[in-house]
Amino acid sequence: MTYILGIESSCDETAAAVVIDGKTIASNVVATQIDLHAKYGGVFPEVASRAHVEAIGAVVEQAMEDAGIDYSQLDAIAVTRGPGLVGSLLVGVNYAKGLALSTGKPLLGIHHIEGHIYSLWLTQPFREVVFPVLVLIVSGGHTDLILMRGHGQYERLGGTLDDAAGEAFDKVGRLLGLPFPGGPHIQQAAQLGNPTAYKFPRAKQDESYDFSFSGLKTAVMREVTVQPSTQARSKRRRGAEKKARLRSDVSVHDVAASFQAALVDILVEKTARAAAEYGATEILIAGGVSANSLLRQQMRAKTELPVRYPPLNLCTDNGAMIAAAAHMRFEMGLRSNLNFEVLPMWPLTSDAYELADKMV
């Protein structure tokens, strides 16, 4: 049996987990910072790295204790190398390097998005994935459609041209006066709303597999806010910020429901079409927005293929997914150098790990 400790700190969760053979979660500890960032309306880098520093030791210790094993029983230590916020990534990576140095265990620097994908391997460990599969990555920073023909093989079919899906949720949430993060709060508000009250555009209805959510966000803004005065030039405008005001006759519930329906339609249409075109055996959804219940439900309804998504606790960032991806890489022979650098931007491709050291 292979025991891997996975450490994740790329954004606003400090997380660690021990996973056995890439499939069985022995422990999974997550310290979230959502409350810390709510007042900023988004993850705030300085606050995030400080909170990571404070939490990481205890989180890793707890993960080891919950798993009931000693460092000497580990086969490897894995950590998110990127993409993500520099300051946040550094906390996890430096901690993991220290652990690797003191325990003599191999260290693996793992791709965060690959982690999200391999969280799907933790969900139904007894039903093997049959390639090719189509993966939809939807989170605050990413929206990508990826065809996987084998382990570690990623063919990007398309992705967002502007805002990520989770970012669109956050921005519309902010417009509607809902708390951060936008996703869960819009979903909640949408429950009491009419999804057909507003006809928001399903932009980018073309043959490509690219997404665009900026137009949808702007359409929502146009519909629900007081038009800013149309003076072409605000006087010496620098520093003067215009704030869009919510119209008083707008139902937040209806807007939330209509916006969510439009966004889900866009995601589902492209995903289902790509899955059919490339003969995928299964659709995998991963990333924070995969927690959205309308997305899950519509994806199942609009395609004949099985749809796999993580349980709610594995949708958001966690250490188990990093350990799961690391297991695959460990088997393939990856061992990272102790002096590797973090990669805030790191495209997920089939040769991502070969290119990694050349990117710095």
Added chain:
Amino acid sequence: MPILRDNELDIISHSVEQTQRIGARLGALLQAGDVICLAGDMGAGKTVFTAGIGRGWGAIAPVTSPTFNLVHEHRREKDNLRLIHIDCYRLQGVADLETIGFDDILARHGVLIIEWPERIEGALPKDKLWIEFNILEPTRRSFLLEADGARYQQLLNQFKEATFGV
């Protein structure tokens, strides 16, 4: 047409596609060390414009919103130059710049695109191109380009020529 100073240029775009094309014209002219500030409300077209800049400049990966990660770095085929795209929306002020490594970014001497520059005005270099985005109507946007310093006056002139032939 408003009366503008020599170092200013006012453009109206009638569509998202046009905004992107205007951005591409500018992107093709950018050099190492250039600083372009994009100010204006959410939905005014800053990211679309930057996507155009990326296209014109030759970025390998499509330029998307950096709101989540705050800093995106792009590269192109033809040389080693980097295009660095920053979103300051969530920064509270100049003090927060340290957290995104702003000094390092300036020292890298790439092309720098800054969204929400209002948030960090005190830390910006004196010479720069400042573009103010305004929403006129649902699909119409106006851009006011203002050049500070000789390099940006030259850039603005080149841009005028590339775009209007004057």
